[in-house]
Amino acid sequence: MENLVQYGYVVAAALFILGLKQLGSPATARHGNRLSAGAMLLAIIAALLDQGIVEYQWILIGFAVGAIIGAAAARLVEMTSMPEMVALFNGFGGLASLLVGWAALNPGAGTFTLVTIVLSILIGGLTFTGSLIAYGKLSETIGSGAVMFRGQQVVNSLIVLGILVSAVMFTREPGNAQWLYLVIGLALLFGIMVVIPIGGADMPVVISLLNSYSGLAACAAGFAVNNNILIVAGALVGASGIILTRIMCKAMNRSLGNVLFSGFGSVSSETTEVEGEIKPISVQDAYYVLEAASNVAIVPGYGMAVAQAQHVVKELQELLENNGCDVNYGIHPVAGRMPGHMNVLLAEADVPYDQLLEMDDINPRMETVDVCIVIGANDVVNPAAREVESSPIYGMPIINVDQARTVFVLKRSMASGFAGIENPLFYKDNTRMLFGDAKESIGGLVREFD
Amino acid sequence: MIPNEVFLTLILMLTIFLGFELIHKVPSTLHTPLMSGANAISGITVVGAISLAGSGQQDLANWLGAGAVALASINVVGGYLVTDRMLAMFKKKEG
Numbered sequence: 001m002e003n004l005v006q007y008g009y010v011v012a013a014a015l016f017i018l019g020l021k022q023l024g025s026p027a028t029a030r031h032g033n034r035l036s037a038g039a040m041l042l043a044i045i046a047a048l049l050d051q052g053i054v055e056y057q058w059i060l061i062g063f064a065v066g067a068i069i070g071a072a073a074a075r076l077v078e079m080t081s082m083p084e085m086v087a088l089f090n091g092f093g094g095l096a097s098l099l100v101g102w103a104a105l106n107p108g109a110g111t112f113t114l115v116t117i118v119l120s121i122l123i124g125g126l127t128f129t130g131s132l133i134a135y136g137k138l139s140e141t142i143g144s145g146a147v148m149f150r151g152q153q154v155v156n157s158l159i160v161l162g163i164l165v166s167a168v169m170f171t172r173e174p175g176n177a178q179w180l181y182l183v184i185g186l187a188l189l190f191g192i193m194v195v196i197p198i199g200g201a202d203m204p205v206v207i208s209l210l211n212s213y214s215g216l217a218a219c220a221a222g223f224a225v226n227n228n229i230l231i232v233a234g235a236l237v238g239a240s241g242i243i244l245t246r247i248m249c250k251a252m253n254r255s256l257g258n259v260l261f262s263g264f265g266s267v268s269s270e271t272t273e274v275e276g277e278i279k280p281i282s283v284q285d286a287y288y289v290l291e292a293a294s295n296v297a298i299v300p301g302y303g304m305a306v307a308q309a310q311h312v313v314k315e316l317q318e319l320l321e322n323n324g325c326d327v328n329y330g331i332h333p334v335a336g337r338m339p340g341h342m343n344v345l346l347a348e349a350d351v352p353y354d355q356l357l358e359m360d361d362i363n364p365r366m367e368t369v370d371v372c373i374v375i376g377a378n379d380v381v382n383p384a385a386r387e388v389e390s391s392p393i394y395g396m397p398i399i400n401v402d403q404a405r406t407v408f409v410l411k412r413s414m415a416s417g418f419a420g421i422e423n424p425l426f427y428k429d430n431t432r433m434l435f436g437d438a439k440e441s442i443g444g445l446v447r448e449f450d
Numbered sequence: 451m452i453p454n455e456v457f458l459t460l461i462l463m464l465t466i467f468l469g470f471e472l473i474h475k476v477p478s479t480l481h482t483p484l485m486s487g488a489n490a491i492s493g494i495t496v497v498g499a500i501s502l503a504g505s506g507q508q509d510l511a512n513w514l515g516a517g518a519v520a521l522a523s524i525n526v527v528g529g530y531l532v533t534d535r536m537l538a539m540f541k542k543k544e545g
Contacts, residue, residue: 016491017468023484024476030537033487037530040494047497053504058516062503066523073524074531079539085532086486089525093492096522100495103502103514112455211485214492214525223458225498231458232465233494239469240488244481333478340481344536352543353479 001051008046009229015039016233020240026353043229079348080305083338084138087131087207090214094127097217098184104224105174114171116223118183122163124217125187126194131210133195134203138337144200153261156193162186198259201302201379203337205248205259212241244339251333251359253385253396276427278414281434283441286408287448289432293370293406296320297362299330299399300342303376303410307438313375314349316442319449328355330362330372330399332380363400372404374425375438376411382423407431410438483536490529496522 016039022032048059070089077085101120109117136142163186170179198206215237222230249256290296298317304310317327329351335342343356366372374381381401384391401407402425409431425431434441476484499522502515 017472020469020472020488020491023480023487024473026477026479026540026542029480029483029540030534033483033530033533033537036487036491037534040491040526040530043494043497044500047500050501050504052501054506055504058503058512059500059519062499062516062519063523066520066525067527070524070526070528071531074528074535077532079536082482082486082532082536085528086482086489089486089528089532090489090492092521093489093495093525096493096495096499096518096525099514099518099521100498100502103499103511103518105511208485211489211492214489218492218495218498219462221495221498223455223462225501226454226458227498228458228461230494230498231462233491235462235465236469236472237488237492239466240473240484243470243473244485247478247481331478333481338482339485340478340483343479344482344539347536347539347541350539350541353540354543356479358478 001049005046005049006228008042008049009227012039012043012046012229013232015042016236020236043233046229079345080308081139082344083203083207083336083341084135086338087134087138087210090207090210091128091131091135093214094124094131094210094217096124097214097221098124098128098187100124100221101217101224102180102184104221105180107175109174111171113224113226114174116220118167118170120217120220120224121180121183122167122187123213123220125184126191127210127213127217129188129191130195130206130213131191133192134206134210137195137200138203146199147196152193152197156190159186159190159193163190194260197261200337201334202252202259204334204339204341205245205252205256207338208241208244208248209256210241212238212245215239215241248334248339251397253393276424276429278426279432281408281432283434283444284448286432286434287445289406289408290320290325290371290445291323291449293320293325295326295368295370297328297330297366297369297372297401297404298375299332299335299372299377299381299401300346300375301332301335301377301380302337302341303378303412303438305336305341305345305376307376309375309439309442310345310349310351312439312442312446314346314351315446316449317351319446323449328357328362330359330401331356332359332377332399335377335380359397359399366400366403369404370406372401372407374401374407374409375442378411378423381425383425383428384423387424401425402428402430405430408434410434410436410441412437479540483533483540486529486536487533490526490533493522493525493529496526 019036166182219234499518
């Protein structure tokens, strides 16, 4: 029977791997996710057959509670709230790993097991509180800005030192519960301290990193309870999170260390002189230009998510296409608050994914675009990244919207973007500013077409 | 006889390399579903929690295990459902 359980885990591991592989292509992704869910079910059934289990009532109660909460949350969440939902789920996974590590503690544990217990508590704990803070920032229940204070580095260093000391003491005196509580407390505190200095625009990096951590926490818990499937599945998640994190960092031309420790807030507020003037345009004039256009590119940013404008954008796209116009979308990898945020919102509005072009695909054809509509994006289309060497975002790959014949920028007001960096795009000769709420502005354009 | 810890570490090492190979060519359209799907997988911790929650001893470890089962189930059930919901929306252009 014990062997059967172990082989069950092996099959589950294979299914997880196949599932993840299929998640890599849009055509097979849904099937892949179901394979992975099947693998999870198989692993759970195998675990239930384990002979060490003598009592099922608490397991079933735990399942029932978790499944009801999880299913309800997954059904009810709005697509625009997806980033914070993912963060929250992630946090629960981290806390679960912390508890498993803690519960695995027994008087007979050797040093290796004790070290892995400490690791699962540490990583699980900081994933939990880090994810909660990320949830708070993404849902705006707490301010989304970077929280910086004097001596922050010193405080953080002290916490790290405290973690190291208490972790070492715990492995030497596992019977002394004080060290254990200290490790747990410091891990939870550290999660908070790591995420508060990171601002909203850097959230795609943080979310993918926390995702990676929740996998690594499960992995450490797997070592603590001596279970293969936890190690395999946890390591797969850890690896995928690390890759996503790297893609996000590359898309911002910043190192991971720079994102984690400096925050845009510390960049000095030197203002570069921008030549030219702002040229506003009315909805009606914008309509005349669009009506004559034969090639339109739409570049969305976080502002589209805030205004929940994706459905009306899709309406505009259809009207333009009926008018004989070619419409494509240009999606920057870090547009929005999580990796692929814009793609999900546009998919919700029924925009086919083959019309969503990645940055490297849309840039070469930008010069043939008659009108480029920028909806609530700022830093990812800021030509200062190409032209102004002193700019904090210099070197960051951007979507070259300024190379289109005409650019419409939909924007609430003239306040600068999250990073507080002046955007020369707004002053270019071919740029027209369409001020107001994105949803209303596009709604206005749609009405003009009707 | 090779110690068990070495075997587990070997599995870890191989899986991390495999993970890198599996993920690194994923198109950005799928970044969110990939992330939330991977997130659901990280709820695998539920498997470790099950044996702790079913030990039959009314001790601290048992309660911690039961709590972990509940938390990890939120992660698993919520994660898979929300990923499926998202992926159902991804469509190719008809015709």
